Amino acid sequence: MSDIVDEINAIHREVGRRTVADGEARTVLLRRTYDAAVGDVWDACTDAARVSRWFLPVTGDLTLGGHYQLEGNAGGEILRCEPPKLLRVSWVMGESPAFSEVEVRLTAESAERTVCELEHAAVVPPEMWDRFGPGAVGVGWDLMLLGLGRHLQGDSIDPAQALAWQESDEARTFMTRSSDAWGEAYATSGAPKDVAAAAARATTAFYAPPKPQ
Template sequence: MIDVIDAIKRAGRQVGDDGTTKTVTITRTYDAAVEDVWDACTDPERISRWFLPITGDLRPGGHYQLEGNAGGEILHCEPPRLLRLTWVMGDSPGRSEVEVRLTPGTDESTDFRLRHTAEVPPEFWSQYGPGAVGVGWDLTVLGLGLYLTGDPVGDPRAWERSEEARRFMTASGEAWRVAHETAGAPPEQAATMAANTIAFYVPADPQQT
């Protein structure tokens, strides 16, 4: 069983809004050496254990594709510290980039920071806000943490339909509401966006997920 509240508290969240360009940043410290965290994030076989199967030319200038999810180009790679790539979902318009930065901590720990910057259509942002991608990244950061401690959830897609996952995604949506308010969003607006996001990820009928 996952302690949902503890898992949510382990991650830090920030929201940036520069007009049409939006940024969500999620941070967490892992009790693992930076080389191990880097390898877990870049080795195709290991990625499939905690995230999704990945294919492509996994080197700078190459293109990747996550099964049933995003694809894009690998823009920059500095092992074991920095990875930057484009993040394209279907025919989504606008520029979208993800940067993962790892910093060695003390006692074989690693500070992990993921920043997703994208040009977001105003109508989409006004409906869902930062939680639209933030909840997904929370799930990713959680999955990586469980994998690094040797306690993965098994099939991530199957787990995301569990009641435990529904509680986690609900708590994540609320956490992104708080981060959005902290960034200056009006509370009522942030609450509406968070409610829409939670309804998307956690529909009343679990069969809809």
């Protein structure tokens, strides 16, 4: 349990908004420090073979202006690529035309320590935001940063093992605590506490529904 708490506490979370061409985008920002050189973290986030070992298999033209596709997940265009410090991509699920971008920013804190910031900005349907708040995507990004951290520590993650882990009590605890943490970040951003708490409960029910009796 202490490991899960440490993993949750290792991430700083912020919730905000900004104006984009399509209207108002909601933003979630995650910040975490890894005990790894900035070049290693960059390579883990941009090399297709490595990405598939801690996140999802990825295909496409992984160069500036090229398009990528994560297996069973999002795809999009590589909008900015400035090794080893900045990567920005569009983040499209299915045929949705709405604005959605993810930016990863890396800063070398020392020779073997890197600060990783991930910001996801998207125009979200009001009914979805009202129900789930930032946790709808925030929990997924927490899981992603967890996987990246374990990869950087040398853990080998088999896709079948990853799927099995998501059904484990440890994973359910992680997702529940992640959902609660996003609820707290939502309240800190100015949302009424009861609204933030209700969104966290809905997010938990989605990611970690009660087990069948």
